[in-house]
Amino acid sequence: MNRIADLGGTEGWGRVKTPTADEPVFAQEWEGRAFALALLSMGRVSGRNLDAFRHALERLGRPEYFDTYYGRWLHAAELMLVESAILAPGAVEARARKLRGEDVDEPPVPEPNKPDYAPTAAGSLRTVEDAPRFAVGERVRAKDLEPKGHTRLPHYLRGHCGTIEMIQPAALLPDTHAHFLGENAQHVYTVRFDSRELWGADAQPFALSSELYESYLEPVS
Template identity: 65%
Template structure:
């Protein structure tokens, strides 16, 4: 799906701020709690995985995604994963907040939990693939024009673009299906090089961009 989380290469968001000297891991105490709650929610409570978490971020309302900040998005995604697994009822968090403010609100009843029936085939995300890689270093490839209804890790700004395979990487679980529990579908992964002006036009700064792309995102350039 094309979501607000796919912001790479977009204009109008201003310069990227420089990192702070001696920047702490968390700017505020609540951010550390949000990090811990989300990590706990992702696995032990909801039964989701890292790719499902990223998919949850992509499904947030654009206004919430932009206005709630980095760890605000994490909390919203954690709530969405808990709702997906029916650990929380839709609207339960808002109802609890309103009750804590003194409003006479009835919290929605808890649904029957529905954790994903899923177990990884191995630890981590790297896998072995029996089929030989389709491409080799030096091959010219073109990215596909993907607009799926589900998640994809092929960025908008790289679709329908021509690049050169720079290296073959270890095979990896495909996030597109792993995020929605439709199988690991491990694939070969390639580092593909693109010229910046082929992506953003002749006025762009001249540099080479490298992207790690799954084999199903690529086709031979004809």
């Protein structure tokens, strides 16, 4: 997975922003439009696949990913629409130039080529017949995986040991669902890590938890 979105523990970002109580939901009008367009676009590509949208976000170039928050959403929506041939490559660019008065040719509307895929139910929660492999209190290790595609296993947890804190409802696996390759529902665990396990002996003492899918975990013998 492209690490652009996998920010946990990365350095060089400076101070955090100070919260303000009266921040508007959408600072500018286009942000609301981009938000709504992204949500609706997702629904036009084979079953409103939020994981596919996240995967699209992760594949943006740096300028697009950091082109403001809702700019990022717009670019990802556009990527999904182009990949499923709902829009031709360059269609948005051409229309935007036309809107500002340039004389440009717009590409013809292509024949849509959407993934042949439909979720088995709304949302992400699913039933898994097998009992959870791990029990609350059990020690586990987050596998040191380096998948090529989408995953929800953050880099900074890979290879580290923690303890199962809670068993959460089973859910479809983003790693395959994001690629329209199946739901592969799994048990999900809240795994608790010690900061010194993650960041070394000099780390500030604190605990950290993350929800990890069963196939991300292995027992600690």
